[in-house]
Amino acid sequence: MGIFGRKRRAADDRPGGRHAAPEVDDADDHDDYDDEETGLSATPDGPFDIADATDDGIPRIDLGSVKVPVPDGSQVQVEMDPANGGVRAVHVVTEQGQITVSGYAAPRSGGLWKDVGAELGDQLRADGAKVSIGMGEWGLELSAIVGDVALRFVGVDGPRWMLRGVIAGPQSQASQAPAVLREIVRHTIVDRGDAPMPVRTPLTITLPEAVAQHIAEQQA
Template identity: 30%
Template sequence: MGLFGFGKKKKHQDEAVADQTEDTTETTDADSAADEQTEPAYPTEAVTEYEGRGEQYGPWDTNDEDVPDYDDYLDLGAYFLPFLQGIELRIKANRSTQTILGSTITYGSSSLEIEAFAAPKTLGLWDDVRADLMEANKDATEEAGVFGTELKLPVSLKGGKTLNTRIVGVDGPRWMLRGIFSGKAASDPDDPETQALNKFFADIVVERGEEPLAPRDLIPMHPPIAPAQRKAMQEAADGETEGKEHLKDIPNKPTGPFDSDQQVEVKTTLSRGPMFSEVR
């Protein structure tokens, strides 16, 4: 899941290319303004209901009509992470099984923990999760935020220190994306770190996949795959099937993204690029 997403574009970007082939001799200010409006955005005012997800705002689903071009995003399976200069990426995994559970982005003195959960087909999940967190944490409070109603939750640390966190949740088609902000991003809505991480969260593209998952199950993830790696894998896959089109219709053909040998290869050849630094 998510391994061969390379080459997916916004629908309006494809249409723009088609229009450009018809007339490439003239560029107007109106065209430039239209291009600027296609950039992913998010509300900057606190609201109790987050409206417009998948149409005006992210986090996005890979099947949204206006999903942004995520060719240059980092692929983690359950979601694609956008570029943000100066961030550090830490992968969260189960120590015993090595199953990847989520990721944490550090930016300046702030951080953002990201997890993607399966959700029911017809109902959102965030309201129920938020209610459970409120019941389990007597110090938690609800507030309006840029992604709708969010939680402010102080967490006690060793040594008597307290870490203030801000927990947001956005419902998508059969998924919920949860973000836990800390540092300045949890306490100062006007700080540049807060604004940068808010936009980062809104620009994430989620890939739910078709496998059956119970509500609140984590959507399966895999080790990070950089854009160049994903492109190379796509080209290799295309090369393997070149001249073998007659094999595509074999009954009961395996549909998994990798065999075990390929999985080992991805893990051992994972490279670090200028966009992300992996911290273990």
């Protein structure tokens, strides 16, 4: 599973960052839907909802709401929230860059990633980044250059969840990084749960017992 460390950041946890639009409660959104008539992403090869996942033998770290693949030779870093001492994010660090996969509550009709992606692009440009937008296998993809760091964002609209993946790494690895990111996102399993929650709410991350114990020992 790799080496477990701790990092901190001050960025907003919402999928669109600090400029994300106000949340809208989806608790009353119980209408049936047809995937072909909504903004849900086509994901025949993944990522999968927990209800559709099969036992494929791929090693994953179980973070509760998301089960994320950990490739051979990669490391796992746990980012703590300094405000409450909880877990803010878990990163998979590869040779091509640091990958973060996060789940969020979304409308049944899908389409959240299109809005979030547009907001991310605006935010990155406002921060001075060079941003390019293209289309990938799940829809919108964003590329950005911030100083010496190359970023790639992908998003997937699932049933009442949105999955966002990002890889941040050196520009020298920018040509290989997107494929590594897509492979990890493709094999991620999302367990949103049934409870209603406001749209854009980050899905709760829980650590495996061994990882939580390791961090507790470091803190002690």
